[in-house]
Amino acid sequence: MLILGRRVGESIVIDGGITVTVLACERGGVRLGIQAPSEITILRGEIVRQVEESNRRAPADPAAARALMARLAPGAEPAPDATQSARKDAA
Template sequence: MLVLTRKLNESIKIGDDIEITVIGVEGDQIKLGIDAPRHIDIHRKEVYLAIKEENEAAAGASVDILKQFTNSIKK
C-alpha cells in the first residue's frame, strides 16, 4: 500500500484521468473530492462490497434457473 500525506486543498493524481483532492478535515474525518471520467465507477468500499455480493448472488441464481430450464426441456 502506498501511503501519502496531503494537506487541505492538496491533491494526488492516479494516471492521467483521476485526481483526488483533500476538500476538508473535520476531527477524525476527511472529505475527499474525486475528479474522474464518468465511465469510472466510484463507491465507498462498503457499498462496493454490497454491490459485489448482490451480483454474485444474482449470478448464482441465474445458473440455478438455467439448470432448471434446461432440465425441463430435456424431459
C-alpha cells in the same frame, strides 16, 4: 498500498486522469473531491462489499444483478449476459 500525507487543498493524480483532492479534514473523517472521466465508475468501498455479499447470497439471476447495478451506478453500461449469449448460440 501507497500511503500519502495530504493537507486541505492538496491533491493526488492517478493515471493522469483521476484527481483526488482533500477538501476538509474533520474529527470524524476526511472529505475528498474526485475528478475522473465519466466512463470511470466510482463507488464507496462499503457499497462494493455489499454488492459482493449480495452476489454470494443471491441465486444466479442476471436480471436481478442488472437491476442492482442500475441502482448503484446509474448510466453504467451493463456487462453482457453470458447466459443470453449461450442461449443464442444454442438456437
